[in-house]
Amino acid sequence: xxxxPHQCPVCHGELNVTRLVCRECDTVIExxxxxxxxxxxxxxxxxxxxxxxxxxxxxxxxEEEFRLSYPTIRSRLHEVIRALGYEPGKESAVxxxxxxxxxxxxxxxxxxxxxxxxxxxxxxx
Numbered sequence: 001x002x003x004x005p006h007q008c009p010v011c012h013g014e015l016n017v018t019r020l021v022c023r024e025c026d027t028v029i030e031x032x033x034x035x036x037x038x039x040x041x042x043x044x045x046x047x048x049x050x051x052x053x054x055x056x057x058x059x060x061x062x063e064e065e066f067r068l069s070y071p072t073i074r075s076r077l078h079e080v081i082r083a084l085g086y087e088p089g090k091e092s093a094v095x096x097x098x099x100x101x102x103x104x105x106x107x108x109x110x111x112x113x114x115x116x117x118x119x120x121x122x123x124x125x
Contacts, residue, residue, distance in 0.1 A: 006040050037084055045080050052077070058109050059102075070102065096122065 008015055017033040038046065055061035062073045078088040096104075101122065108118040 003043055004035065004039065006035070041080065041083050045076075045083055048076050049080060058105075060106060060109050074098075 004015075004017065006015055007013070017035055018030060020029045020033065021027070038049065041049065051062060051065055055065065059070060059073050059077075062068075063070055066073065068076075081088045104113070104118050104121050107113045108115060113121075
């Protein structure tokens with residue numbers, strides 16, 4: 001199967017899903033359906049989001065699974081965030097550097113601090 005196209009190849013307008021078909025019994029449902037916030041993501045971005053959820057949002061695990069560096073994983077995460085219509089870092093702690101935030105998250109991942117401690121450190125930063 002092919003992924004759902006989201007843009008008209010003629011005018012580049014937004015396409016709407018209007019027909020659903022059951023592969024088992026051929027039941028057809030017609031109407032206008034929302035694709036949801038993830039419908040506009042590429043296949044590669046969806047794969048990344050699935051891995052991110054599977055790895056409980058732990059970037060260190062993502063580095064191991066994808067065999068990519070921390071900055072590359074962050075870059076891909078930022079691509080997904082932008083594709084969902086948000087700007088990365090808008091709600092992040094202002095006082096912390098990326099390295100300080102990473103250290104807190106690594107400490108959390110390794111069990112050196114609790115999630116409550118990590119949240120407090122990130123909020124105070």
